[in-house]
Amino acid sequence: MQSKPVRIGTRGSALALAQAxxxxxxxxAAHGMSENDFEIAVIKTMGDQILDRPLSEVGGKGLFTKEIEDALLSGDIDMAVHSSKDMPTVLPEGLEISAFLPREDVRDAFISPKAKTLADLPSGAIVGTASLRRQAIVKRLRPDLEVVTYRGNVQRRLKKLADGVVDATLLAYSGLKRLGMEDVVTSVLDEDAFLPAVGQGAICIETRVGDAATGALLGAIHDQATAECLAAERAFLKVLDGSCRTPIAGLARLADRRLSLRGMILRPDGSEAHEMSGECDAADGVALGQRIGQALKERGGPGFLIG
Structure with a gap:
């Protein structure tokens, strides 16, 4: 079907490779192709190399995508597979998100050898996470806990947990499921109490604008429901984001062509949070996301969003 292999760009972590x-x-499966019709190109990103500082201090989400996007723009790869929650809201000129795979479980997983749930952790226990959102929500729910920045791939974080560096950690349940590692999960956090990151659980595929051949390949595996939810979530995030270092959470759900969206912004220390929900026809998700983002921006007031 192809005169040369389709080149898929990805980060080199076990989870990124599982997604590729x-x-x-x-x-x-969609096109009757074989593994020989593809080439998976592993590309190291700056986010994979800087592990001693929070991402918000060194450039944010784009650190996990820039080198892969450079390879896409140069023609070294034909498509890039990303975790949607790693994607900046503004893409480089000439690139677009062409497809989303069906979304996995959006919830966060709690992992600890010392407690069954976040609520059961003893006062003063140390929770490690790299996510500003997770840090802020943990501090809001349990201000008596110590929360520390804790970076690295899934395996590295679990090793630190086993070594006693922290008493508990939080990871995306979807990633653990894709790795076949559900058995490490102590409990799964309810999305109502612990609102996920924008895009959590969704894989997106980025291509060059105008690449009709690759677009046709991806059209057969594109999940429209996930795309509509992510369009609303990313529109919400775009209003708030920029170079923002404020914890942000958001989740859209689609049922019977009605889209609901819940968004939240928090102080990094969890001392203050604002949230808002709305509902609309599926086709109007972007406008809803923008409205909720703007409303929360106004509700937080000057100085709430740290840029």
């Missing part, structure tokens, strides 16, 4: 392999498997 899932994309390849779906394309193979």
């Amino acid at each position: 392999h899932e994309t390849r498997a779906r394309l193979m």
Whole structure:
């Protein structure tokens, strides 16, 4: 079907590779292709190399995508597979998100050898997480806990937990499921109490604008419901984000062509939070996301969003 292999760009972590392999498997099934029709190109990003500082201090989300996007723009790869929550809201000129795979479980997983749930942790226990959102929500729910920045891939974070560096950590349940590691999960956090990150659980595929051949391949595996939810969530985030270092959470759900969206902004120390929900026809999700983002921006007031 292809005169040369389709080149799929990805980060090199076990989770990133699992996502690239899932994309390849779906394309193979949809088009009757074989593994030989694809080449998976592992690209190291700055976010993979800087592990001693919070991402918000060194450039934010784009640190996980820039080198891969450079390879896409130069033609070294044909498509890039990303975790949607790692994607900046503004893409480089000439690139677009062409497809989303069906969304996995959006919830966060609590992992600890010392307690069954976040609520059960003893006062003063140390929770490690790299996410500003998770840090702020933990501090809001349990101000008596110590929360520390804790970076690295899934395996590295679990190793630190096993070594006693922290008493508990939080990871995306979707990533653990994709790695076949559900058994490490102590409990799964309810999305109502612990609102997920924008895009959590969703894999997106980025391509060059105007690449009709790659777009046609991806059209067969694109999940429209996920795309509509992510359009609303990303519109919400874009109003708030920029170079922002404020914890932000958001989740859209779609049922019977009605889209609901809940968004939240928090102080990094969890001392203050604002949230808002809305509902609309599926086709109006972007406008709803923008309205909720703007309303929360106004509700937080000057100085709430740290840029």
